[in-house]
Amino acid sequence: MGSIKQDLKETCLGLFETAQEKYDDFVQFLREAWPILAILLVGLVGVWWYADPPPPRNVIMATGQPGGSYDALGKKYAAFFEKKGITLELLPTQGAEENVAHLADRNDPVQAAFAQAGTFNPQELTGVLSLGTIAYNPIWLFYRGPEVKGSDFQAIKARANFFLNARISVGTKGSGTYAQAMHILKANGFQEGPHFLNLSTPESVAALQKGEIDAAFIVDAYEAPNVQKLLADPKLHLATFDRAQAYARLLPYMQILDVPEGAFSLTRNFPPTDIKLMAATTNLLIDDRMHPALQFLFLEAAREINGKASFFSGQGEFPSFRKSGVPQSPVSLHYEKNGSPLLMLYFPFWLAELIDRLIFVLLPFCALAYPVLLSLPGYRNKLMRRKLDKLYGILKTYEQELTERFLPEVKDEYLKKLDLLEYQALQLRVSKSLSGDYYALRTSIDYVRNCLNRGVHPYQAREDLTAVQVAPI
Structure with missing residues (x-):
């Protein structure tokens, strides 16, 4: 032991x-x-600093008209970024065309923007990438007067008894509403005329409810206050897109949304039958020079904010990386396959980014x-x-x-x-x-x-000692 x-x-x-x-x-x-x-x-460290600089602490994002759905969505993104220690500055604009113009200008400080599919030509964009689509934007056509059945709309082009005489708001020029309305009208053979009014969404809602106009195109989320106000008005009707499949073929960026009978209001049984709506998708566009860490942060914001279940989308449906029409960012490709870096899941953003660098x-x-x-x-x-x-x-x-x-x-x-x-x-x-x-x-x-220390020549012995040493015995 x-x-x-x-x-x-x-x-x-x-x-x-x-x-x-x-x-x-x-x-x-x-x-x-x-x-x-x-x-x-x-x-x-010098190579590191120049090859992989730290992400900026201030980012500018173009949203949309004040009070609109993009403005409200931008504020949610800004709150998310603030929790991560990044300032997301929101820039109000007149709509998607202006947003895309900001990103396409290489000298413009805007680095991110919301933009509806169909409001820009992807082939004409340079230096712009997509982080995917983040929401549906239904195309609503509200009108006053007698309810027009789907079969009647099939004969509109021949009789021109509605669109040629009705006062219709098609949205302000440069907005997503204007772009989508004109795509649909031109696909049906109608050209812009003096009775097509360029009113903003709030103006269209007010004019339609007062009877100053006969119809209005609105492109906005189901949850948007303007849309909810019109859906709740029993004097107004909602047009259905019975030829939705045809629109989807002619306008490939369009999505078809199914609305079952009574989905908007069970008490009114509104709509009275199953209907189909067309929708554009919202693209989250960025400057291709944006720091990868910020791109991951935008994707995480999209997952947390837009990934929740809504009236038209299921849980986790967004961000989606299909049919964006814009070249996809390599960061979003990585995110689609692998999600966010593990460090971002367990550490604060600034610490995860520092460790990664x-x-x-x-x-x-x-x-x-x-x-x-x-x-x-x-x-x-x-x-x-x-x-x-x-x-x-x-x-x-x-x-x-x-x-x-x-x-x-x-x-x-x-x-x-x-x-x-x-x-x-x-x-x-x-x-x-x-x-x-x-x-x-x-x-x-x-x-x-x-x-x-011997006291004599250190390397030379005395002659008498030498003689003694060599004398015979």
């Missing part, structure tokens, strides 16, 4: 001594190699430093051996001078030189592999000192 305890004690002692030895060698190594390591680190610099640092570190022990041994050889050379010079021209009056001077040489040897921090050479040097210095 005692033997086992003794073995364990000796093993632990050996491990401790080994660890202590390695620690001492490491500390000594750092003392000698720190300039090289510092140069490597400074160089890599540190990994970016530490990996190449290790790749470069590893072979250097491997070569340093050999370099260090060569350096120590060179210092030992230098001290040996000085000692040999002293010994040669004493042998060739020794004078008793210079004895003290040489003793002082030997003391200084020994002091220089004591300042060396050699590895254990060079301990033999180190102590051999100190022994040699002591040998020369002993020779000087």
Whole structure:
């Protein structure tokens, strides 16, 4: 039993001594190699700073008209970014065309924007990428007067008894509502005329309810206050798109939304039958120079804000990466397959981003430093051996001078030189592999000192002693 305890004690002692030895060698190594390591680190930090700069703390995003759904959505994004320590500055605009123009201008500070599909030509955009679609924007056509059945709308082009005479708001020019309304009207063969009014959404709602206009196109979310106000008005009717499949073929960016009977109001049984609506999707567009970390943050905001179930979309349906019509960001491709980086799930944004960037610099640092570190022990041994050889050379010079021209009056001077040489040897921090050479040097210095302390010529015996040693017995 005692033997086992003794073995364990000796093993632990050996491990401790080994660890202590390695620690001492490491500390000594750092003392000698720190300039090289510092140069490597400074160089890599410089590359890191320019190759992967930190993300800006202020981002400008173009939204839409004040009070509109994009304005409200932008405020939700701004609140999300604020929790992450980033300021998202919202820029109100007149609509999608202006938003896209901001992003396409390479000198414009706007870096993100909401834009409806169909309001811009993707082939004409440069420097703009998509982070996916984030919402449906139903196309609502509310009208006054007698309810027009779907079969009657089929004959509209022939009779022109409604669209050619009715006063219809098609939205302000440059807005998503205007773009979608004109796509639909032109697809049916109607051209813009004086009875097509360019009213904003709030103006259209007010004019329609007062009877100042006969119909109004509105492109907005189901939850939007303006839409809810019109859906709740029993004097107004909602047009259905019975030829939805045809619209989807002619306008590929369009989505078909099914509305079951009574979905808008069970008490009114509104709509009275199952209907189909057309919808554009909202694209989350960015400047292609946006920092990848910010792109991940926008995608996380889209998942948290737009990924919730709504009237027309299911839980987790958005962000979607289909039919955006704009080149997809590589970051969104990564997000679609792998989600957000793990660090962003467990750490605050600023810390996750910092760790990610540190990994970016530490990996190449290790790749470069590893072979250097491997070569340093050999370099260090060569350096120590060179210092030992230098001290040996000085000692040999002293010994040669004493042998060739020794004078008793210079004895003290040489003793002082030997003391200084020994002091220089004591300042060396050699590895254990060079301990033999180190102590051999100190022994040699002591040998020369002993020779000087004999009181006679240190390297020449007295003649009488020599004669005694060589006399025959």
